[in-house]
Amino acid sequence: MTAHMNFAASTRILVLSDDAAAASLMLDTFGSLSRYDVRHMALTALSETGRLDPTQFNLIVLDVDDGEMLNRPELLAFRNRHRNIPLVVISEDLPDDMLRLLFRLNGNDWLKKPLERRSLIDMISTHAPTAGASDSRVHAVVSAVGGAGASVIASSLAHVLAQPTKNMTPRVDLFDLDFSSGSLGYYLNLVNDYDLKPVIANPSRVDLEFIDLVRKRHSGGFSLLSFKQPSVLLAPRGAELVLRMLDVAAFESDHTVLDVPYYQTPWKDDVLGSVNSIYIVTEMTIPALHQAKDLFLNLVRLRGNSDQIFIVINKYHSKLFSLGVRRQQADKIFKDTHAHIIAYDWDTLSEAVNRGVLPVEVNARSRFCGAVGKLGALVK
Numbered sequence: 001m002t003a004h005m006n007f008a009a010s011t012r013i014l015v016l017s018d019d020a021a022a023a024s025l026m027l028d029t030f031g032s033l034s035r036y037d038v039r040h041m042a043l044t045a046l047s048e049t050g051r052l053d054p055t056q057f058n059l060i061v062l063d064v065d066d067g068e069m070l071n072r073p074e075l076l077a078f079r080n081r082h083r084n085i086p087l088v089v090i091s092e093d094l095p096d097d098m099l100r101l102l103f104r105l106n107g108n109d110w111l112k113k114p115l116e117r118r119s120l121i122d123m124i125s126t127h128a129p130t131a132g133a134s135d136s137r138v139h140a141v142v143s144a145v146g147g148a149g150a151s152v153i154a155s156s157l158a159h160v161l162a163q164p165t166k167n168m169t170p171r172v173d174l175f176d177l178d179f180s181s182g183s184l185g186y187y188l189n190l191v192n193d194y195d196l197k198p199v200i201a202n203p204s205r206v207d208l209e210f211i212d213l214v215r216k217r218h219s220g221g222f223s224l225l226s227f228k229q230p231s232v233l234l235a236p237r238g239a240e241l242v243l244r245m246l247d248v249a250a251f252e253s254d255h256t257v258l259d260v261p262y263y264q265t266p267w268k269d270d271v272l273g274s275v276n277s278i279y280i281v282t283e284m285t286i287p288a289l290h291q292a293k294d295l296f297l298n299l300v301r302l303r304g305n306s307d308q309i310f311i312v313i314n315k316y317h318s319k320l321f322s323l324g325v326r327r328q329q330a331d332k333i334f335k336d337t338h339a340h341i342i343a344y345d346w347d348t349l350s351e352a353v354n355r356g357v358l359p360v361e362v363n364a365r366s367r368f369c370g371a372v373g374k375l376g377a378l379v380k
Contacts, residue, residue: 160376182228189356
């Protein structure tokens with residue numbers, strides 16, 4: 001892949017490991033982030049004169065496995081000669097006497113096996129020089145029921161988070177996880193015809209260059225990833241592809257907004273269990289509110305608490321003598337969780353959808369835009 005080579009490799013990483021499986025995972029993970037140049041060598045390189053020049057590297061990842069390597073004098077001598085190079089040590093769960101030997105290496109971090117892609121990416125973003133955004137935040141907008149309007153809210157939220165401040169211009173990605181329809185591409189007039197089928201079979205192809213190639217830039221200041229590719233839902237490696245795309249896209253973004261469909265997918269729980277914040281979008285009807293409550297309780301179980309889970313009641317309208325559900329009834333359903341109300345603004349939203357633009361481009365002072373602005377303020 002040679003297109004969009006604006007992510008030049010600038011950080012060299014040396015992986016020292018005799019564990020083929022662990023080394024393969026690290027090479028695959030670091031290699032997917034195209035600004036990094038990674039090389040693997042066996043631990044025998046430590047004692048072979050002239051084979052290894054650590055000064056060529058910006059970060060060393062040392063795999064001591066079961067800790068036996070910690071007793072070798074060449075390891076401590078190697079570390080003493082190159083203490084200025086950041087070092088991350090990887091090992092199995094070690095006994096106390098070996099942990100003391102590990103501390104003598106004066107490493108910058110320690111990861112315990114079995115390794116996970118997320119922890120590796122977090123580690124590299126923290127310790128590797130010239131790393132990307134280390135405080136990337138991911139926000140999920142998830143529908144409790146079909147037709148609740150979560151996609152329009154997600155796109156407007158991405159626009160809110162992308163607005164420049166005095167000190168910076170945030171990097172924001174909007175990722176449409178509804179591969180059955182790719183609706184955000186149609187809503188924003190940015191339909192993506194890239195065929196993901198070849199990549200589904202080989203998710204390791206996904207790196208920063210790939211993401212840069214397939215995402216569409218919106219005039220609202222954010223980038224869009226949206227594909228109508230139903231085969232992703234059924235493919236054996238579909239979940240791996242989606243999670244890898246999310247990891248790589250979020251790695252160098254300040255904010256990533258996810259439009260999560262109401263139906264279950266192989267990756268839905270993994271995503272909602274790890275994002276920074278969640279907006280549950282529903283409507284002011286008894287069935288929709290109960291669906292939202294069930295989803296809320298499931299997310300609390302999944303995440304362990306209700307922190308940063310917001311209830312959003314969309315398309316709300318009331319009449320003086322209406323028999324519809326009122327705000328007080330919604331509060332009773334959610335009890336201690338305050339629901340955020342977005343008034344129904346048919347004129348603004350229908351024009352925005354029909355023109356393929358954001359609601360703010362139709363009427364920046366609409367009640368809908370004001371309400372979404374307040375939602376954005378909750379997570380900025």
